[in-house]
Amino acid sequence: MEAEIIDNDLEILSPEMVRKMNAYWRAANYLSVGQIYLYDNPLLKEPLKLDHVKPLVVGHWGTTPGQNFIYVHLNRIIKKYDLDMFYISGPGHGGPAIVGNVYLEGSWSDIYPNVTQDEAGLKKLFKQFSFPGGISSHVAPTTPGSIHEGGELGYSLSHAFGAAFDNPGLIVACVVGDGEAETGPLATAWHSNKFLNPVTDGAVLPILHLNGYKISNPTILARIEHEELDQFYRGCGWTPYFVEGDDPETMHILMAEAVEKAVVEILEIQSGSSGTTGRPRWPMIILRSPKGWTGPKEVDGVPNEGTFNSHQVPILVDADHPQHVQQLENWMRSYKPEELFDENGALLAELKELAPTGDRRMGSNPHTNGGMLLHNLHMPDFRNHAVDVVVPGGIMGQDTMVLGNFIRDITKANQSEHNFRVFGPDETISNLLGAVFEVTNRQWEARQETNDQFLAPRGEVLDSMLSEHQCQGWLEGYLLTGRHGIFNSYEAFIRIVDSMFSQHAKWLKVTSELPWRRDIASLNYLLASHVWQQDHNGFTHQDPGFMDHVINKKADIVRVYLPPDANCLLSIMDHCLRSRHYVNVVVAGKHALPQWLDMQSAIIHCTEGIGIWQWASNDQDGKPDVVMACAGDTPTLELLAAVSILREHLPELKIRVVNVVDLMKLQSESEHPHGMSDLDYDSIFTKNKHIIFNFHGYPWLIHRLTYRRANRNLHVRGYKEEGTITTPFDLRVQNEIDRFNLVIDVIDRLPELGSKGAYLKQQLKDKLIEHKIYVNQHGKDMPEILNWKWIAG
Numbered sequence: 149m150e151a152e153i154i155d156n157d158l159e160i161l162s163p164e165m166v167r168k169m170n171a172y173w174r175a176a177n178y179l180s181v182g183q184i185y186l187y188d189n190p191l192l193k194e195p196l197k198l199d200h201v202k203p204l205v206v207g208h209w210g211t212t213p214g215q216n217f218i219y220v221h222l223n224r225i226i227k228k229y230d231l232d233m234f235y236i237s238g239p240g241h242g243g244p245a246i247v248g249n250v251y252l253e254g255s256w257s258d259i260y261p262n263v264t265q266d267e268a269g270l271k272k273l274f275k276q277f278s279f280p281g282g283i284s285s286h287v288a289p290t291t292p293g294s295i296h297e298g299g300e301l302g303y304s305l306s307h308a309f310g311a312a313f314d315n316p317g318l319i320v321a322c323v324v325g326d327g328e329a330e331t332g333p334l335a336t337a338w339h340s341n342k343f344l345n346p347v348t349d350g351a352v353l354p355i356l357h358l359n360g361y362k363i364s365n366p367t368i369l370a371r372i373e374h375e376e377l378d379q380f381y382r383g384c385g386w387t388p389y390f391v392e393g394d395d396p397e398t399m400h401i402l403m404a405e406a407v408e409k410a411v412v413e414i415l416e417i418q419s420g421s422s423g424t425t426g427r428p429r430w431p432m433i434i435l436r437s438p439k440g441w442t443g444p445k446e447v448d449g450v451p452n453e454g455t456f457n458s459h460q461v462p463i464l465v466d467a468d469h470p471q472h473v474q475q476l477e478n479w480m481r482s483y484k485p486e487e488l489f490d491e492n493g494a495l496l497a498e499l500k501e502l503a504p505t506g507d508r509r510m511g512s513n514p515h516t517n518g519g520m521l522l523h524n525l526h527m528p529d530f531r532n533h534a535v536d537v538v539v540p541g542g543i544m545g546q547d548t549m550v551l552g553n554f555i556r557d558i559t560k561a562n563q564s565e566h567n568f569r570v571f572g573p574d575e576t577i578s579n580l581l582g583a584v585f586e587v588t589n590r591q592w593e594a595r596q597e598t599n600d601q602f603l604a605p606r607g608e609v610l611d612s613m614l615s616e617h618q619c620q621g622w623l624e625g626y627l628l629t630g631r632h633g634i635f636n637s638y639e640a641f642i643r644i645v646d647s648m649f650s651q652h653a654k655w656l657k658v659t660s661e662l663p664w665r666r667d668i669a670s671l672n673y674l675l676a677s678h679v680w681q682q683d684h685n686g687f688t689h690q691d692p693g694f695m696d697h698v699i700n701k702k703a704d705i706v707r708v709y710l711p712p713d714a715n716c717l718l719s720i721m722d723h724c725l726r727s728r729h730y731v732n733v734v735v736a737g738k739h740a741l742p743q744w745l746d747m748q749s750a751i752i753h754c755t756e757g758i759g760i761w762q763w764a765s766n767d768q769d770g771k772p773d774v775v776m777a778c779a780g781d782t783p784t785l786e787l788l789a790a791v792s793i794l795r796e797h798l799p800e801l802k803i804r805v806v807n808v809v810d811l812m813k814l815q816s817e818s819e820h821p822h823g824m825s826d827l828d829y830d831s832i833f834t835k836n837k838h839i840i841f842n843f844h845g846y847p848w849l850i851h852r853l854t855y856r857r858a859n860r861n862l863h864v865r866g867y868k869e870e871g872t873i874t875t876p877f878d879l880r881v882q883n884e885i886d887r888f889n890l891v892i893d894v895i896d897r898l899p900e901l902g903s904k905g906a907y908l909k910q911q912l913k914d915k916l917i918e919h920k921i922y923v924n925q926h927g928k929d930m931p932e933i934l935n936w937k938w939i940a941g
Contacts, residue, residue, distance in 0.1 A: 166400050169220050171488060172252070172499050173396070176216035177442055178483040179248035182270070183277035184209060184461060185476060190270035191485055191493055196477035201465050206278040207285045208241030210459040213441040214357050215245035215323055219510070221403045222321050223253070225411050226504045232318050234513040236296045236311075238304030238334070239325030239357065241460075243286040244277065246294065246511075252495055253503040255292045255511025259664050267493030289658040289665065293511035295518070295628040300651045302331030306621020308352045309340040311515060311629040313591075313610070313622065314566040318350030318515060319414060326358045326367035333617035333648075338384040340618060341430050342594040345605050348566070351414045354386070354432040359439035361456035370436070377434065387413070387429045392436040394454075399437065406433050427593045444479050447472075519666020521630030525568060525725060526561040530554050530718040534747035537715065540763055541742040541788070541938030547781065548676045548738040550714035551721060552583040555634070558725065559608050560587040562632075569626060571619040572611040572636040579636050579676040580738045584609060611636075616644040623671065624652055632669040632725065639675040639735060640691040649694075653701040653731055660704065660729060667729040674721070675735045679844070679867055680782035680879060687872040692845035695811065698733050699849065703820040708733045708811040710844055712784040713743045715750035716809060723754070735844060737781045739876070742938065744784070757810030757822060760832060764791055764805035764938075772804035774894055775833055779808040780844025782876075783866075783885055787842040788938055790890035797908045798901060801894075806832055814853040826858065835859050838897040842866075842885050863893060877929040881919060888912040888919075 161169065182190055184207035189200040215237060226233050237246050250256045251273055256263055263269045263276075276282030283290050286298020296307050308322035328334050344352065360370040369377060374390070381388040389406040393399050410431035416422040417430065440458025445451070452458050463479070465472045489495060507514055514520050533553045535545045555570065562568040570576060570584055577585075589607030596603050603612070610622055616637060623633045652671055659665040679692045698706050707730050711717040717736045724732040744761075745753060753759050762768065778787040784807060794801055808814065815823040824832075833839055838861045843850050847864035854862060870882040880886040892912055895905040922930045 161401055161404050166397055168499060168502060169224065169400055170396050172220045172223075172502050173217055174483040175252060175485075175488040175495060175499060176219065176245065176248045177213050178480060178485050178488065179251060179270075179273070180209070180212045180216060180244035181480055181483075182274045183207065183244045183247065185465060186274040188271060190274050191267055191489060192477065192480060196473055196480075198465070198467065198470055198473050201473065201476070202275075202279065203466075204278075205461050205465060207244060208460050209244070209443055209462050210359060210361070210439045210456075211239040211242050211325060211357065212245040213443070214359055214435060214437045215239070215242045216249065217399070217403065217437065217441070218321075218323055218355055218357070218435065219245065219249040220502065221400075221407050222510065223503050224404065225407050226508055226510070227502075229411060229415070230508065231411070232508070232513070232515075233321055233510060234293055234295075234516050235510045236304050236308050236320060236322040237287045237294070237298065238296070238301075238323050238328050240298050240301045240328065241286045242323070243284060243288070243291070243298060246287045246291055247273070247277065247283070250292050250509075250511030252500075253509045253511055255509050258512065259292050265494050270493050289655055289662060291511075293509075293513060293516045295516050295625065297651055297655055300648070301328050302333040303617070303621045303624070303648060303651070304328065305334055305337035305340065305352070305354060306618050307625035307628070308354070309337070309344065310622035310625020310627075312344060312350035312352050313569065313626055314348065314631065315350035315515065315629065316348055316418070319353055319411070320350065321353045321355060323355045323357055326356065326360070326369050327362040329356060329369055330367065333615075333621060336615050336618060337621065338381070338386070339613065340622070341385050342427065343591050343610060343613070344430070344593060345591060346417045346428055347420075348606050351418065351430065353410055353414065356432065356434045358434060358436040359441075360454070361439050361459060363459050364456050366456075381432060381434070385427070385429055386432045388432050388434050390434045390436070394438050394441065396442075403435070442482070444475060447475070515629045517664070517666055518628045518630035518668050522666070522669060523565065523567060523630075525558065525632050526565070527722060527726060528554070528557040528561050530722045531747055532557075533718055535714045535743045537713075537743045537746040540744045543743050544740045545714045545743045546580055546738055546740050547711070547714040547717045547736045548674070549580040549583075551674075551717050551736070552581040554718055554721065555581055556583040556587055559584050563588070563608065567631040568608065569623075569631070569633045570609045570611065570636065571623045571633055573616050573619050573641070574611055574614050575636060575638060575677070576609060576611045579638075579674070581636055616641055617648065620645040620648045624648070627668050627671060630668065634672045634674055634725070636674040636676065638689065639678040639694065640689045642673065642675055642694045643691055643697075646694070646697050649698065649731065650701070653698075653705050656705045656729055656731070657702045670724060670727040670730040670732050672721075672724045673731070673733045675733065676738045678735055678737060680780075681737055681739050681876065690867065690869075690871065692735075692867050695733060695735070695845050696849050698731065699811075699853070701731070703812070703815070705729070706731050706733070706812075707822070708735075709809055710735050710780045710811060711754070711809055712778070712781050712807055713741070713745060713750070715743065715745055715747045716754050718747075719751050719754040720809065735780065741781055741785055753807070754809050758806065758808045758813040758824070758832065761805045761807055764788060765803060766795060767802040767804045770802060772834065772837055773802045773898060775804045775806060775837055775839045776890075776894075777806040777808065777833070777839055777841040778843070779811060779841075779850075782880065783842035783844055786880055786885055786887050787890060789887035789936055790894075792938060793887060793891050793908075793912075794894060798904060801898075801901070811853070814850065816856050819856075829857055830859065833857070833859055836861060838894075839863065840865070840890060840893055840897070842890060861897075863897065865890065865893070875923050875927070875929045877919070877933045878923050881916065888916050
């Protein structure tokens with residue numbers, strides 16, 4: 149590579165290299181404009197006509213030329229230092245830039261060989277963009293080299309750090325849009341540098357792209373003074389290098405110097421030769437360039453380049469604006485395509501050589517197709533942690549505490565592989581997974597003090613940042629680059645990442661349809677401190693609605709599990725951590741509750757996902773009078789307590805008890821891969837008997853999952869947005885999932901129970917009043933509630 153070396157050992161590009169890099173940038177800009185506008189005539193070998201323009205022009209230009217500029221400079225530094233680097237495009241709509249660049253480097257044609265490196269290939273490249281049957285206008289799963297969807301505004305830097313953890317030698321170049329930088333997840337993500345270990349992790353090189361505008365408003369960071377911006381990022385622990393201007397030749401030289409400085413600093417930090425002690429200050433680049441750089445200066449007398457008017461399509465070209473065809477042609481010809489492509493439409497060889505080759509191309513970096521690097525976890529036998537259940541309900545246990553021992557063993561078994569981590573927003577110990585700290589620590593690079601707990605520069609737990617956004621983004625980046633993990637959170641607070649989950653689920657859906665994309669490890673949520681355990685946190689901590697949100701996504705992707713006890717939780721989590729390309733949501737409690745199934749029974753029950761608990765039922769000799777169903781640990785407890793009351797006071801009543809672990813079993817087999825056939829559903833729930841269903845979440849979710857079933861006698865009890873600071877049982881009473889209300893519901897549905905039912909109903913109404921008086925007086929539940937145990941009939 150042609151270059152001059154100056155005294156400070158930083159490379160200054162020779163005039164010839166500036167010429168070549170500027171030409172490459174022009175080629176990328178030309179391809180970007182062509183993708184937005186052109187249907188035909190890709191090399192402008194004839195005068196542009198309206199027929200050559202797409203009938204519907206859709207796309208975003210404003211961020212594109214800046215990202216093209218960044219890409220060519222990253223190519224240069226990759227070649228010089230033989231870097232293992234890939235590119236994350238954070239701005240919402242950088243599609244034309246990244247697609248154009250991976251085409252120029254050859255990665256696109258490797259994946260899509262029908263899009264050839266010639267005029268015919270250019271025509272296909274242009275036509276497919278924002279066109280029916282083609283590709284989207286932003287960076288998407290279809291884009292080689294991408295692990296970040298353009299619609300995921302705000303998560304780019306989190307994904308970058310997740311990719312860098314446990315990836316020494318990898319540099320993730322993360323371009324952050326200045327509009328994106330205003331989002332909560334991104335603003336918080338700047339502090340991820342307090343968790344990056346320079347020896348065992350890779351590096352993240354943030355490039356903040358200040359082009360001044362969002363859709364129609366200025367951006368905050370572009371409108372504060374240079375000194376304030378510099379102070380802000382230094383205050384966040386970064387060393388910012390500024391590249392500012394609009395003259396291409398000057399900007400190439402400034403950008404080359406900044407990238408050189410940043411990469412040299414990263415390599416020195418990683419090698420230990422930087423001379424610094426303590427937490428390093430990682431470099432970042434702040435690129436200030438005009439929005440819509442090199443685009444039309446004005447359109448119809450209205451300023452365009454450098455304004456928000458260049459955000460989307462700068463020039464409207466259609467049948468109503470035929471006069472704009474010539475302006476579009478002038479714009480495209482300003483890039484001088486005849487100097488960039490040969491007669492056949494291939495990029496000139498002297499420009500082609502500026503790009504890296506093979507896996508060093510950012511569009512072909514193996515980390516961006518993480519399933520290629522994925523190895524199975526070493527999974528210890530979860531049976532080693534089984535709770536010894538001799539009789540159902542005969543022993544108490546804390547489900548997530550039992551699971552914590554299993555997670556500890558998984559962590560230890562995979563430490564040499566560096567491919568498993570536990571993520572969570574300061575809740576690992578609160579959710580009773582603290583056993584993991586017997587074998588690892590929390591990773592932490594900031595200052596430590598005497599009374600800190602489990603903090604170390606290296607650890608498999610990332611839970612020291614109180615941000616669900618960061619934990620989700622880190623885990624996604626970790627999974628997308630070929631590793632495994634689990635996210636533990638309070639059930640109510642997982643709602644903070646609703647949109648992040650949605651985008652990841654969409655990514656999984658689309659990539660599952662791309663044969664060149666390899667499956668990645670599943671995204672596993674463990675939701676504890678759930679809605680029924682908030683006797684001290686209260687109303688704000690009660691929200692089981694994440695399940696409702698998850699179930700909206702494609703059935704091929706989502707799974708929801710509600711294990712009723714610790715042995716079931718162990719079996720389910722073993723399954724989830726072995727799975728691929730799903731989102732698994734597991735809801736489990738941490739407070740002491742009765743344990744129902746021995747390990748062998750739990751494995752069978754969880755494998756089936758749903759089943760009749762014969763030991764709790766008494767309808768074996770005939771048809772049931774009522775079906776009592778439950779899903780979730782607390783609803784299971786209350787339902788079994790209700791069954792015990794019914795069996796004691798109404799022994800002639802035939803009751804079938806059904807427990808649901810895999811919530812998707814309730815759907816039809818035509819709606820979900822785990823769904824049951826109508827025949828199997830009816831054999832469990834009957835075609836016409838009343839079903840009293842005690843559910844962990846909002847009742848309407850069960851109705852929604854079963855709406856196609858023949859039996860319409862379904863009565864669901866669940867969370868009804870009632871209750872604040874109170875006792876555990878009183879919370880159940882207020883939402884009417886308690887044993888007394890369940891029994892009353894059965895009596896109301898079965899008038900044939902007659903006087904015996906009426907008298908029992910009165911007793912239970914009296915009991916509810918007694919309960920209320922007792923808790924208000926004593927501040928705890930009645931002894932008969934606290935000491936209740938299942939006794940087999």
